[in-house]
Amino acid sequence: MSYQAEYTASIENPEAFWADKARALNWYRAPQQVLSTDENRIDRWFADGELNTAYLALDVHLEQGRGDQTALIYDSPVTGQAQRYSYRELTDQVARFAGVLKAQGVEKGDRVVIYMPMIPEAVIAMLAVARLGAVHSVVFGGFAAPELAVRIEDAEPRVVVTASCGIEVDKLIPYKPLLDDAIVRSSHKPQSCVVFQRPQVVAQMVPGRDLDWEEAMAQAEPADCVPVKGTDPLYILYTSGTT
Template sequence: MGYEAVYRRSIEDPEGYWAEFAAELHWFKPWDRVLDNSNPPFTRWFVGGETNLCYNAVDRHALGGRRGQAALIWESAETGQSRTLTYFELYREVNRLAGLFHNLGVRKGDRVIIYMPMVPEAIFAMLACVRIGAIHSVVFGGFSVTSLASRIDDAEPVLIVTADAGMRKGQPVPLKEIVDKALEEANTDSVRDVLVLNRGIVPVELKKGRDLDWYEQLAKRGERYIEPARMLSTDPSYILYTSGTTGKPKGVVRDTGGYMVALYASMSTIYNCGDGDVFWSTSDIGWVVGHSYIVYAPLLKGVPTVVYEGRPDRPDP
């Protein structure tokens, strides 16, 4: 079917068109209605359906035919490091972290701020959140103390996930130090814990009673399977704030099912991706393109995704 015919069908029969893509994904409970447009512009998709974004992005492949296939390919031009994880390895890492989050009291509907560099652990954190039904809010690792503080005040997270530092243009960005200052500046007292990935880039001081070392905490708990939360299609999956260039940053909330199906469909209809392909979005997970096309869309489609730390012109123009 050619482009014009596909486009025409999507307009003339949107429910049938999108239902076909949705049927290729896993639903714990089928939807009652594909599209509810009774209160525009607040359209609701796959109303009554129950699913889980992490299950569809990870478990569906890790426990199936793509178990040993590459899921995530990390390259750091800043540190010279690289790492490749299969779907099953990603599944294990996400379950371990989801278990830790659960032990820290993070529950469905709680907000978690992720202020991380472009490392695999940032993707683990996003997937662990949606696995247990927590709402992640990723903050771009180049944002200032005040920018982070304003997002903390608005989202009122119970947990912040960060690292000692990121690297930009060969220079460390002290993320943990920025988190400390942002928490001093913020007005909310919602944050109970700060989980810190120590990459050994800059010295880190952990505040007793609040800060937790990533590796120590995971070592205490070992392997654990965490049942994916049954999320309504209309439940929120994440909050991402606008840049604030035209005023105060606004928290944009994405649903679960509609977002998931749209991304999954786009990998074939727009990008023509399938078996044997590798996908690289040069964005950052702090932006919506990074959420959608570094993390969720490629993993939903079963296509390896490249996570790149550094500018495209580093180490060489």
């Protein structure tokens, strides 16, 4: 079907159009209602359906025999590092990090702030949060402490996930001092912080609060996907008005 035909169908009969698209997804519980109105007279799509985004992004591909296909390519022009993850490898990493978060008490509906550079671990963290039915809030890496503190207060995360530093063309940006300062400023204090140590900068850890990513992953039990409603939030995203 051409783009124009798809577009026309979506405008002329949106419920039928999106019901057809929804049938392509692997639901834990297939929705019986496509579009409904809640008690506040707000339209809700697939409100009685249950699914999990991480399951759809990863596990489905394993079940359909694509485990050895490439799921993620990391290619950094700054560090020169290149890395590929198959669906099987990425699913293993995501399930294990979901286990790390679960061990810290993260449950369905909880929030997790992700304050990281654009590295594979950021993707792993996002999918791990989704795997547990929790809500992630990605904060731009290197954001100043006052602005990061506001994001922490808004989300009230149980856990913050960060890296020891970001790497730009001509400088290193230590993230951990910014995060520590933000937590001091914030009225909400996360229960724990998981820190991915990059070799360029080793972050100072706060005893009793901070966990080393690699150490925590080595001890983690993989966590299963948690079904959530079709209307449950997946992430919190701020916009400047142009995104």
